[in-house]
Amino acid sequence: MEQLEKIETYRFSVEPFHVDFTGHIFMGVLGNHLLNAAGRHSHNRGWGIDQLNEVHYTWVLSRLSIELDETPSQYEHVEVETWVESVMKLFTERNFLIRNADDGRIYGYARSIWAMIDVKTRQPSNLLELKDGDILRYAITADEKPCPISKYRPSRPSSEPAARTINTYYSDVDINGHINSVKYIEHILDLFPREVFEQHRIRRFDIAYKIESYMGDTLTFICQPTDKLLPNGQPAEQHIEIRKNVGAPAHPEGDSVIQAKVLWE
Amino acid sequence: MEQLEKIETYRFSVEPFHVDFTGHIFMGVLGNHLLNAAGRHSHNRGWGIDQLNEVHYTWVLSRLSIELDETPSQYEHVEVETWVESVMKLFTERNFLIRNADDGRIYGYARSIWAMIDVKTRQPSNLLELKDGDILRYAITADEKPCPISKYRPSRPSSEPAARTINTYYSDVDINGHINSVKYIEHILDLFPREVFEQHRIRRFDIAYKIESYMGDTLTFICQPTDKLLPNGQPAEQHIEIRKNVGAPAHPEGDSVIQAKVLWE
Numbered sequence: 001m002e003q004l005e006k007i008e009t010y011r012f013s014v015e016p017f018h019v020d021f022t023g024h025i026f027m028g029v030l031g032n033h034l035l036n037a038a039g040r041h042s043h044n045r046g047w048g049i050d051q052l053n054e055v056h057y058t059w060v061l062s063r064l065s066i067e068l069d070e071t072p073s074q075y076e077h078v079e080v081e082t083w084v085e086s087v088m089k090l091f092t093e094r095n096f097l098i099r100n101a102d103d104g105r106i107y108g109y110a111r112s113i114w115a116m117i118d119v120k121t122r123q124p125s126n127l128l129e130l131k132d133g134d135i136l137r138y139a140i141t142a143d144e145k146p147c148p149i150s151k152y153r154p155s156r157p158s159s160e161p162a163a164r165t166i167n168t169y170y171s172d173v174d175i176n177g178h179i180n181s182v183k184y185i186e187h188i189l190d191l192f193p194r195e196v197f198e199q200h201r202i203r204r205f206d207i208a209y210k211i212e213s214y215m216g217d218t219l220t221f222i223c224q225p226t227d228k229l230l231p232n233g234q235p236a237e238q239h240i241e242i243r244k245n246v247g248a249p250a251h252p253e254g255d256s257v258i259q260a261k262v263l264w265e
Numbered sequence: 266m267e268q269l270e271k272i273e274t275y276r277f278s279v280e281p282f283h284v285d286f287t288g289h290i291f292m293g294v295l296g297n298h299l300l301n302a303a304g305r306h307s308h309n310r311g312w313g314i315d316q317l318n319e320v321h322y323t324w325v326l327s328r329l330s331i332e333l334d335e336t337p338s339q340y341e342h343v344e345v346e347t348w349v350e351s352v353m354k355l356f357t358e359r360n361f362l363i364r365n366a367d368d369g370r371i372y373g374y375a376r377s378i379w380a381m382i383d384v385k386t387r388q389p390s391n392l393l394e395l396k397d398g399d400i401l402r403y404a405i406t407a408d409e410k411p412c413p414i415s416k417y418r419p420s421r422p423s424s425e426p427a428a429r430t431i432n433t434y435y436s437d438v439d440i441n442g443h444i445n446s447v448k449y450i451e452h453i454l455d456l457f458p459r460e461v462f463e464q465h466r467i468r469r470f471d472i473a474y475k476i477e478s479y480m481g482d483t484l485t486f487i488c489q490p491t492d493k494l495l496p497n498g499q500p501a502e503q504h505i506e507i508r509k510n511v512g513a514p515a516h517p518e519g520d521s522v523i524q525a526k527v528l529w530e
Contacts (some may be wrong), residue, residue: 016304016314017297020435028436029290032282041282049281050340074440075315124302168286170462171293175339177286190434194480197435215286215459248296 003145007083008044010037011101012082014076022197024071027205028185031064033098034110035181037080041094045138046131048064056119058128060209061112061181062091067204068098068108068150077101084139085147090124091115092135095147109149154208154259157224158238163191165246173215181209184258188240191223196264200230204263213244213257220246220254230264237263268410271403273309275302276366277347279337287462289336292470293450296329299361299375300446302345305346306359311396311405321384322395325474326377326446330412332469333363333373342366349404350412355389356380357400360412374414404420419473422489422504428456430485430511434459446474449523453505456488461529465495469528478509478522485511485519495529502528 010033012081018029042048042059052058072078079101085093090128096110116125166187185207213219220243225235239261246254275298284292307313307324317323337343344366350358361375381390392400431452439445451474478484485508488499503528512520 015297017300017439017445017447019440021438021440023440026436032280038281065424090398170457170459171287171291171451171455173288175284175288176281180282186436190436192435194435210432 003140006140007081007145008037008041009135010040010080010082012078013078014072014074014078016074020197021194023074024201024207025073026186027101027189027202028182029067030066030072030098032182033078033080034064034066034082034098034112035061035259037082037093037096038046038112040116041082041084052116053066053119055114057125058119060115060117061073063113063152063154063206063208064110064181065152065204065206066110068106068202070105070107072107074100078107079110083145084135085142085145087127087135089126089128090134093125095145097147101220104184109147111112111147111149111151131247132167151204152208152261154261155207155239156223156256156259157241160222160224162220163223165218168213168215168217168219170215177214179214179217179219179257180213181207184209184242184260187219188221188242188258188262191221191240196234199232200234200264202226204261206261208259210256210258211244213242217244218246219244219257234264237261238265268405269515271405272346272348272410273302273306275305275347277343278341279341279343281339285462286459288339289466290338291451292331292454292467293447295331295337297447298343298345298451299329299331299347299363300326300379301349302361303359303377303379306347306349310401317381318384321388322381323384324398325380325382327380328378328417328419328471329375329446330377330414330417330469331363331373331375332470333372333467335372336371337363337365338468343372348410350407350410351398352392352400352404354391354393357392360410361469362412373530374412376412376414376416391416403451414469415419417471417473417526419471419526420504421521421524422487422506423478425487427485427511428488430483433478433480433482433484435480442479443477444470444479444482444484444522449474449507449525453486453507453523453525453527456486457527463500464497465529467527468530471526473524475521475523477512478507482509483510483511494530499529500524501530 081097098107222241226237228236240260243254267357346362360388487506493501493504508519
């Protein structure tokens with residue numbers, strides 16, 4: 001199989017309501033486009049969520065990392081290439097290249113990790129045993145198609161006090177009744193005041209999805225700056241954790257739903 | 266000019282993260298697509314926000330009403346037709362037809378009202394005087410191209426206590442620094458518990474944008490059911506008002522930002 005057949009290209013334009021007050025695409029909206037690109041790539045190769053549902057399997061997003069030298073601006077045309085870098089027993093690594101569709105300049109790259117689970121048991125499935133290992137036909141090695149950004153190693157904030165607790169509502173949940181992957185990104189970035197976005201750009205955003213939360217769960221955000229500083233003395237990086245239902249009598253510490261990291265420049 | 270040239274057709278697919286837990290498109294996402302369709306129609310006729318900005322004018326959305334016999338579902342292909350029904354001195358009425366792109370069945374219609382303002386003075390402009398009344402060339406009468414849904418007449422809830430007060434953050438604001446038109450729709454629907462969406466479908470959503478609010482403003486939601494009841498005895502209709510910065514010492518009653526109405530079936 002040619003390398004080209006292993007790669008899917010997905011195009012979109014940066015819409016007016018999808019940019020922040022600086023005129024650049026919201027990280028959550030970009031994440032949504034990457035997930036759409038992933039969905040289309042899988043579907044066109046017989047591994048789409050719709051096709052897997054018929055055999056009682058589904059993809060679960062485990063990690064997403066986006067690193068941008070430049071953030072796409074309003075009305076720009078963007079092209080996303082996506083491909084599978086590796087397939088292990090329980091996970092696949094899927095990468096993305098994000099570039100301007102008109103002049104080809106590269107905005108940045110993204111990495112993601114996906115697990116396949118059995119819909120009935122919610123247990124992970126062995127990807128190499130499904131369809132006689134057909135998925136391996138689509139993998140491209142990092143030598144053939146590099147993704148020059150590092151992998152994310154999640155780490156928890158330590159003992160920082162909670163920055164905010166929110167309730168979750170109708171607009172937060174997806175078709176499965178889970179808080180949707182993109183909404184977590186929105187809520188995390190809503191922790192930061194206007195001045196941070198006025199003075200800095202998000203260079204990299206990492207998120208690890210640990211367990212699911214549901215409409216009506218409360219989400220508590222813990223946000224801890226690391227020692228890295230920007231030239232103006234502001235924190236360059238924060239570790240974030242989202243815990244659900246903290247303070248419930250039976251289980252007051254709650255459960256860790258999300259770990260994330262924001263890197264500013 | 267042919268009627269066809271006055272109508273713009275805009276297509277989209279209902280994406281996985283753009284549907285609610287019932288598998289139907291979020292009203293806010295549909296609203297966003299309608300606004301994109303409007304933007305493209307205006308732009309292609311020389312009346313786009315980008316083109317008007319050069320001469321220091323801009324469009325301001327004043328009202329939006331969406332009425333659906335059926336709500337588009339995940340993965341469906343949707344076609345939106347939009348056209349200008351009338352042009353008055355200070356407002357234009359723009360309508361929408363929303364149908365399935367594959368089999369042509371009509372989901373519903375929408376109406377909107379737009380004002381043109383001078384960016385410097387924030388005062389309304391006389392649309393008939395701009396570009397020698399060029400905009401009139403695009404109007405189609407209601408006889409030629411009907412939009413069979415009623416017009417919205419906003420009305421305030423009376424003395425109902427506030428249902429919720431929220432803070433506004435980074436993800437709420439658009440490129441102008443205003444809380445974005447679509448986010449108001451999200452926040453309004455977030456007032457309703459899960460059971461309401463499980464048992465009922467939104468038949469019609471109306472919203473009137475009165476004044477702008479900004480990142481950091483608090484928004485207080487007042488929600489009052491009317492006398493109309495559904496067969497199961499639940500309210501069929503609610504009037505909603507959003508007031509900003511209620512309780513501020515100098516101006517405790519706040520200011521009315523939004524009036525809206527939700528009709529269930």
